[in-house]
Amino acid sequence: xxxxxxxxxxxxxxxxxxxxxxxxxxxRYEILPESHKGGADILLVNTCGFIGDAKEESIQAVLxxxxxRKSGEVGKLMVFGCLSQRYMAQLPELIxxxxxxxxxxxxxxxxxxxxxxxxxxxxxxxxxxxxxxxLKISEGCDRRCSYCAIPMIRGPHKSVPMENLVKEAExxxxxxxxxxxLIAQDTTFYGLDLYRKRALADLIRRLSDVxxxxxxxxxxxxxxxxxxxxxxxxxxxxxxxxYLDIPLQHISDKVLGMMRRNVDGxxxxxxxxxxxERIPGVVLRTTMIVGHPGEGKRDFTELLDFIREARFERxxxxxxxxxxxxxxxxxxxxxxxxxxKSARLSVLMDVQRDISLSFNQSRVGKVERVLVDDxxxxxxxxxxxxxxxxxxxxxxxxxxxxxxxGKDPSSILGKFIDIKVTGADEYDLIGEPIKTTDR
Numbered sequence: 001x002x003x004x005x006x007x008x009x010x011x012x013x014x015x016x017x018x019x020x021x022x023x024x025x026x027x028r029y030e031i032l033p034e035s036h037k038g039g040a041d042i043l044l045v046n047t048c049g050f051i052g053d054a055k056e057e058s059i060q061a062v063l064x065x066x067x068x069r070k071s072g073e074v075g076k077l078m079v080f081g082c083l084s085q086r087y088m089a090q091l092p093e094l095i096x097x098x099x100x101x102x103x104x105x106x107x108x109x110x111x112x113x114x115x116x117x118x119x120x121x122x123x124x125x126x127x128x129x130x131x132x133x134x135l136k137i138s139e140g141c142d143r144r145c146s147y148c149a150i151p152m153i154r155g156p157h158k159s160v161p162m163e164n165l166v167k168e169a170e171x172x173x174x175x176x177x178x179x180x181x182l183i184a185q186d187t188t189f190y191g192l193d194l195y196r197k198r199a200l201a202d203l204i205r206r207l208s209d210v211x212x213x214x215x216x217x218x219x220x221x222x223x224x225x226x227x228x229x230x231x232x233x234x235x236x237x238x239x240x241x242x243y244l245d246i247p248l249q250h251i252s253d254k255v256l257g258m259m260r261r262n263v264d265g266x267x268x269x270x271x272x273x274x275x276x277e278r279i280p281g282v283v284l285r286t287t288m289i290v291g292h293p294g295e296g297k298r299d300f301t302e303l304l305d306f307i308r309e310a311r312f313e314r315x316x317x318x319x320x321x322x323x324x325x326x327x328x329x330x331x332x333x334x335x336x337x338x339x340x341k342s343a344r345l346s347v348l349m350d351v352q353r354d355i356s357l358s359f360n361q362s363r364v365g366k367v368e369r370v371l372v373d374d375x376x377x378x379x380x381x382x383x384x385x386x387x388x389x390x391x392x393x394x395x396x397x398x399x400x401x402x403x404x405x406g407k408d409p410s411s412i413l414g415k416f417i418d419i420k421v422t423g424a425d426e427y428d429l430i431g432e433p434i435k436t437t438d439r
Contacts, residue, residue, distance in 0.1 A: 001028070001029060001030050002028075002029055002030065002041040002042065002075075003029065003030045003031075003032050003039075003040045003041045003042070004022075004025060004029035004030065004031055004032065004040065004041065004042045004043075004044065004114075005031075005032040005033075005034065005036055005040040005042070005043050005044070006018050006021070006022060006031075006034065006043075006044045006045075006046060007034055007043070007044070007045045007046065007061060007065070008034065008046040009045070009046060009047055009048045009054070009057060009058050009061055009081070010046070010047065010048025010050065010054055010058070010081070010082065011048065011050075011183075012134040012181070012183055012219075012390070013134070013136055013183055013184075013185075014046050014048060014081060014082070015134060016124075016134050016135075016136040016183070017046060017081070017104075017107060017136075018044075018046050019124040019125055019126055019127075020107070020121050020123070020124055020125075021044075021107055021110065021111065021116075022124075022125035022127075023119065023123035023124050023125040024111045024116040024117055024118075024119050024121075024123070025111065025114055025116045025117075025125075026125045027117055028114070028115055028116060028117070029041075029042070029114075031125065031127075033127055034127065038073070039073045039074065039075075040073075040074050040075070041074075041075040041076065042074075042075060042076045042077075042078065042114070043065055043068065043069070043074040043076070043077050043078070044078050044079070044080065044110075045058075045061055045062055045065050045077070045078075045079045045080075045081075046080055046081040047061070047062065047079060047080070047081035047082055047083035047084055048081065048082050048083060049081070049082035049083035049084075049085065049086040049087070049149070049153060050082060050149065050150065050153075051318070051321040051323065052321045052323075053321075055083060058081075058082075058083040059083070062079055062083075062095055062098065063095065065077055065079075065098075066095055066097035066098060069097050069098075069099075070097055076099045077097065077098050077099050078098070078099055078100045078101075078102065078110070078113075078114075079091075079098050079100075079101050079102070080101070080102035080103065080104070080106060080107070080110055081103075081104050082104045082153045082154070084101045084102060084103055084104075085103030085104040085105060085106075085153050085154075086149065086152070086153050086325075088101060088103060100113065104153055104154055105154070105155055107121075120164065121164075122164050122165075122167045122168040122171065123168075123171065124168065124171065124172065126175060129175075129176060129413070129414065130177075130373060130374075130389075130414075131176060131177060131178045131179060131371055131372070131373060131413070131414035132177060132178065132179035132180075132181060132215075132371070132373070132389055133172045133177045133179070133180060133181070134180075134181045134183050135165060135168065135169060135172070135180045135181065135182050135183065135207075136160070136183050136184060137159065137160055137165055137182050137183070137184050137187060137190050137200075137203065138157060138158060138159045138160060138184040138185070138186075138187070138189065138190050139154060139155070139157075139158045139160075139184070139185070140154040140155040140156045140157045140158050140185060141154060141156070141157055141185035141186055141189075142156055142157040142189065143185075143186060143189075143222065143262075144260055144327065145249075145259055145260055145261060146258060146259050146260045146326060146327040146328035146331070146332070147259060147289070147292070147320065147321075147322075147323065147326055147328045148323070148326060149323045149325060149326055150185050152325055152326075154185060157185070157186070157189055157192070157193060158193060159189075159190050159191055159192070159193050159194045159195075159199075161194060162199070162202070162203055162206055165203065165206075165207070166206050166207065166210065169207050169210045169213060170210050170211075172213075173210050173211060173212030173213050174212070176414055177212070177213070178212065178213065178214050178215060178371060178414065178416070179213070179214065179215035179216070179217060179371060180207060180213055180215070180216050180217070181217045181219055181388065181389070182200075182203075182204075182216065182217065182218050182219060183219045183220055184220055185220065186220060186221070186222040187200055187218055187219065187220050187221050187222075188200055188221045188222050188225070188226055188227055188230065189222065190203060191203070198225075198227040198229075198230075200218075200227060200230055201227060201229040201230045201232070201233040204216055204218075204230075204233050204237065204240060205233065205237070208237060208239045208240075213239065214239060214416070215239060215240075215241050215371070215385060216237075216239050216240050216241065217240075217241045217243055217245075217385075217388055218230075218234075218240070218241075218243070218244055218245065219245040219388070220245060220247065221244060221245065221246040221247075222246075222247075223246060223248055223261070223263050223267070223268060223271055224261065224262040224263050224267075225262075226246075226271060231274065231275070231278040231279060232278070234278075234279050234282070235278055235279045235280075241385035241386075242279060242281050242282045242283060242385055242386070243282065243283045243284075243285070243385055243386055243388065244275065244279075244282060244283075244284055244285070245285040245286075245314075245388065246284065246285070246286055247286055247287035248268055248286045248287070248288065249261060249287065249288060249289050250288060250289060250292065250295070250299075250303060251265045251268055251269070251302055251303050251306040252265060252294075252295065252298075252299035252302050252303065253265050254294050254296075254299060255292050255294045255295050255299050256268075257294075258292065258293070258294040258328070258332060259289075259292065259294075259328075260327065265302075265306075268306075269306070269309075269310075272284070272310050283313040283314065283359075283385075283386040284310075284312050284313060284314065285312065285313070285314035285315065285316075285388065285391070285392070286312050286314070286315055286316075287315070287316045287317065287318065288303065288307075288315065288316075288317040288318075288348065289317070289318055289319075289320050290303070290317055290318070290319055290320065290341060290344040290345050290348055291319050291320040291336045291340065291341030291344055291345075292320045292336075293320070293328070293332040293333060293334055293335055293336065294332065295320075295336065295344075300344055303348070304347070304348060304351055307348065307351055307352060307355070308351060308355075311355050311358075311359075312352070312355065313355070313356065313359045313386065314356070314388075314391070314392055315352045315355075315356075316391065317345055317348050317349060317352075318345075319338070319341040319342065319344075319345055320334070320336070320341060322334040353426045354426075356426045356427070357424070357425065357426035360393070360424035360425065360426065360427075360428075360429055361424045363421045363424060363429065364421050364422065364423065364424050365420070365421065365422075366420070366421050367418055367419070367420050367421075367434055368384045368395075368418070368419060368420075368421060368431070369384065369385075369416055369417075369418055370382035370383060370384045370395050370397075370416065370417060370418075370419055370431070371383055371384075371414075371415075371416055372397075372412050372413055372414060372415050372416075372417060373389065373394075373413075374413070375399065375409045375410070375412070375413055378398060378399050379396050379397060379398050379399060380396070380397040380398075380399060380409070380412065380417075381394050381395075381396065382394065382395040382396070382397055382417070382419065382431070383395060393427035393428040393429065394428050394429075395419065395421070395428070395429040395430070395431050396428060396429070396430050396431070397417075397419055397430075397431045397432065397433060398432070399412075403432075403433045404433070417433055417434075418433070418434040419431035419432060419433055419434060420432055420434055
């Protein structure tokens with residue numbers, strides 16, 4: 001049996017693609033872990049091509065893989081994903097060491113090229129035993145935000161049928177997954193193509209019936225035409241985390257208009273108020289872009305004021321990146337220097353650090369239910385419903401055999417436990433166990 005290794009770059013959507021791909025190949029190949037440093041008969045690199053930094057990381061990874069190929073450490077090198085989808089015409093000439101290139105929409109041809117099995121893409125080959133998994137509910141995007149290259153890379157929006165997602169969720173639950181994180185280019189658009197309505201709330205109700213799934217978390221929601229029934233579902237369904245990832249990008253009317261976000265500042269402020277009113281205790285994660293060509297000093301000041309007003313518990317920010325082929329690149333001159341963008345990003349994140357610290361400190365002394373993700377160096381790495389993996393902070397709980405009735409730490413992994421929060425900084429929390437909950 002030949003060996004095969006996949007290196008996955010970029011977002012969690014790429015992770016799902018790699019796991020689905022490996023499921024179709026696992027009966028034919030010995031699957032090597034991504035951390036494997038030795039030889040491999042076949043090496044696949046799943047690339048990201050979204051913004052400048054991600055493209056650079058992917059190019060460097062492909063070049064490193066090409067060196068492994070030249071040295072004989074790797075027998076065959078294939079590259080797929082967003083970078084190759086976006087630059088298919090240029091890359092083969094630039095990096096001739098790659099044996100074959102496939103786009104982000106070419107998973108089926110890649111499976112066939114490698115002699116994989118037939119399948120419906122609901123099976124996953126998971127390289128670890130984490131108690132959470134991403135569930136990609138749709139592909140592509142019909143939005144036309146002026147700065148974003150995703151529609152031309154991933155194509156138009158296409159929902160995955162509910163029955164397929166339920167089947168995938170059931171298999172993930174049997175493998176030990178307790179938390180599903182729903183992802184897509186735009187999760188609130190889910191169902192419009194298949195069911196002629198926004199059906200994310202309906203999907204969540206179906207997934208809530210899957211035995212073993214206890215948390216459902218929503219990522220990548222678009223603010224325009226936000227489905228009202230989803231607010232009700234989040235407020236009343238005990239399995240839905242009181243957590244929402246909704247990238248707002250800006251608050252200035254001028255900047256939002258140039259971004260083609262289909263909302264203005266007033267709409268955005270009212271939407272945030274509705275979240276707070278309709279879902280008591282909700283934690284909001286958002287993303288902002290600084291240094292957009294339309295962002296003057298007043299616009300940036302308005303953005304800072306909005307962040308102070310809305311007090312997002314979680315917030316990430318990025319410097320504007322002009323992406324070729326987008327409406328913005330064709331119509332707006334990227335006139336703000338990288339130095340100024342960096343300065344604005346630093347100021348914004350300083351404001352957010354104070355807000356995040358205040359939120360975390362407000363939790364000290366409270367009892368929270370957490371999921372144990374990992375164990376290392378005498379401590380458990382945990383999360384509550386208010387932390388999403390890989391993007392938010394963690395809750396650190398020290399292992400003391402006396403608190404666990406002598407249980408081996410490995411037996412606690414993937415379990416829910418109750419902890420009391422005893423310390424906090426702007427990112428992470430410290431807790432001590434109250435009791436274990438075997439599930």
